[in-house]
Amino acid sequence: MPTPDTLRLALAQLNPTVGDVAGNLALARSARAEAAAAGADVIVFTELFLAGYPPEDLVLRPSFQDACRRATEDLAADTADGGPAVIVGTPWAEGGEVYNAVAVLDGGRVEAVRFKVDLPNYGVFDEKRVFAAGPLPGPVMVRGVRLGVPVCEDIWSPDVVECLSETGAEILVVPNGSPYRRTVYDERANVAAARIAESGLPLVYVNQVGGQDELVFDGASYVLNADHALAVALPAFETAVVLTEWLRTADGWRCADGPKAVRDDGERADYRACMLGLRDYVNKNGFPGVVLGLSGGIDSAICAALAVDALGPERVQCVMLPYRFTSCDSLDDAAACADALGVRYDSVPIGAVVEAFEAALAPLFAGMARGVAEENLQSRARGTLLMAISNKLGPMVVTTGNKSEMSVGYATLYGDMNGGFNPIKDLYKTEVYRLSALRNAWKPADAMGPGGVVIPERILTKAPTAELRENQTDQDSLPPYDVLDAVLERLVERERSVAEIVAEGFDEATVRRVERLLTLAEYKRRQAAPGVKVTKRNFGRDRRYPITNRFRDPA
Template sequence: MSDELAIALAQLNPTMGAIEANLGLAREARMTAAAAGADLVVFSELFISGYPPEDLVLRPSLVESAQRAIKTLADDTADGGPGVVIGTPWAENGQTYNAVALLDGGAISTLRFKHNLPNYGVFDEKRVFAAGPVPGPVNFRGIRIGLAICEDIWTEDVCECLQEAGAELLIIANGSPFEAGKHDIRMQQAIARVIETGLPLAYVNQIGGQDELVFDGASFILNADGSLAVQLQAWEEQLALTRWQRTDGGWACSTGTRAILEEGLEAVYRACVTGLRDYVLKNGFSSVLLGLSGGIDSALCASIAVDALGPEQVRGLMLPYRHTSPASLVDAKACADLLGIDHQVISIIEPVEAVNAALAPLFHARAIDTAEENIQSRMRGLMLMAISNKLGPMLVTTGNKSEISVGYATLYGDMNGGFNPIKDLYKTEVFALARLRNGHRPRGCKGPEGPVIPETILMKPPSAELRPDQKDEDSLPPYETLDPILRALIEEDLSIAAIADRGFDRATVERVEQLVYHAEYKRRQAPPGVKLGCRTFDRDRRYPITNHFRDRG
């Protein structure tokens, strides 16, 4: 029985459904780990299929393909090199499980099935997986290892059972999506399990984007005394070799890399960049375009796109109408120049007026209102989508959460597109992120150093510029008032009375609630976007469109 163990943490970026490619990633990582002297390589939750697979895992052919890949990887371990712990869907006795497989000596040594299936927020695992029994330890070369999967450490039962059954250390395969502040919550849960069991714990999380979800990695190891032995960097693929020794007090990991993680707005910005990058690349695009209006939202989206893909892969288009101010044209060009992206101007005056003329007999000289305003927005959407179809870049949508919440957006207009990197950012957060990016370029970003958003964009009042001298505050409360009301309604589910008790005008709160409910049908037709907080639309908050409830108690 060895008193030393080398474990490689494989913090990698699998692609949903790309089983052969994911198998290739795993084999390459194992070979690299073998060259470094690893005894065991640990991958993340459902690595071989991608996570979360949602209803894709209900297809028997997908599960069969995943199982064949696991058997291929198991065959590789006949070479006497490192064993493997890897996540996979697994079908057995008519049930499908979220599993981890231990591969060693040319065989599937054993399997463990996820016991606690999350069924809240973005998770819907009870829909597609059967819950496994509380697991016991597995034997790896004379060492009793407790294998658990993600949610299994969010309550005490699984880890306590593993410890009571003789586990010597805990290894947790995770697919834990990013939310602002999530790393601290994960760490607290892991420390609690270490304290309860007296066992060291290795936590391996995936990175990368999968539709709305982003995974930040930030894998770590805690020793039995709760001390942090290893902290991998967030937002980067890493294969990190860690060294363990058996002592009189049990297994301990030698202190290794202890990265300083981004926090707050910087972590949020990295999430936006990662989410957009992987959505674009994993869906077969190589470049993006967006309407660059001279406003803060499109400027921030352009910055995120450049940081995700590089300036040569981003195109900005200014689509002015009669109400577009000369300053907006100047600001849009200045932003494009700072970012180093291609920038073109295409007037929409003639096509908009052609549509207005065609509709005039039906409108019967009625007063101009939002119908005509929306024609401008829809013409921009039509032209941007036509360019996307013809030339190939994906269209980036630029609406923020404040606008999406209250329906201050045009269906088939500025809501057109493939993906929205700021969908879960309130307007006040958009300004804060823009100032952050102007202050410095976050690690891993491909855009230029220095300010990338002109100060004139940051200073001017937000406007859709769909009518003369229009300002957002003509239609909405100031964002400094609107955003905290929206957070209270959406993230906290507070009553109208409770929000008013915070010092907000009750009539304003009631009006905002009405706008939020009325805009549900628009949100159902919006493109996906990066989940950043605890209550994003579509994934976390699911409300009916037909809804007559109003909180007026």
């Protein structure tokens, strides 16, 4: 067969679901048909596409491995039609081991399989737990072109790409399951640039889209030529099947300029990640919609906006749960927010419930001053009522605590922490304010909510309060949020010591108090609902501290 001078390579940036092997296969078939209609020679899918990523311990189940193998073989059989060859990620059991693999399908059969070499085992990744590492790979011949197919982490160090380059690869095609975090775009770009500089080869980066529990995959796939020029850029947080056109030149393969989507980044990307994470958690787990307590405060307001943007107003129910400490401003602000968002809005007073709790406990609490226990009864009454609405009517409860609160335990177990998912769990309070102001001025293109101001201005300007006692504000119990969040970011994201933070000019007593609260609240965080990861280190997958822990930074 003569060596081709052109190659039409389709990139499939899709949203698979973990465990839905039949559904993922159907997605692959639909995308392949679309690519075939566009004249593609090859279509590339993302890492572990047929299984969904990350499959975690599900991939150890033999029946799941078998289902993925059958799906791979069924997709291979489709390629007997003369349409595009397929490069697809799938688990592959062989020789008593399970591999994170890429299968090359053409001519009605599995032509080649390559295994991921560098298994990440840090942060959110735990691949060494479930996969065996493959040997250094050589390229695969696909439609007359030698393609190097390093898998995701394989390009984050030089060894795999060096081996592929030395063994004759002409183009690097990289299937990825790379989750979003707000620093990730620069990190990916730097890694890709390094591998291109070392190998002299163009690079195709194909990443999946969608939410999977705490993780959100942003897509943002692209093609870089060997001179580092950007040829094609796919949108972030959206699915797409895009055809790229390649020409063999005297200097090697070059991708012709194609679509270059403008990518949202910074706070806009954070908002879209939170929105997509909530949308997919609700939809992929089969909930008809969501319900949340709308207090008149900033956290519940932005969660309501995210829910409406993710699901549409008809699938969101907001409930005000007032007590005698609930201010008239809060009542008015919650109603105005619900009206702006166009959601169902109900009011369920909790006075009788709280008083019944207090009456039941009166013999045990006799002679004791009122305090936090009585305050938390209000929160727990609200949590119980929201869960009852969920049980009766079916919507999932959205919980609304931000990362500042989760960090220092300023939240009530079995109260405001009740719920199935938290879209702002990884956003500090100061970031919640910034994203709320952003949403009032901008609406994502794929948002299902209304444009314009959806969070009343007074919610953004009044002092935050839990309203569990008269004239309460958050700052009665916590440092100012700008100080608190700055200290927490250093303790959580950067693992700075108390001494290092104090050396930056922070008050030592404040830093030590925050560090103590952070440590003491670990047991609460273990019982918190999952939520979208947007920072470098979220609670749960990234930061895994022991609950029983007596270590404190020395004086």
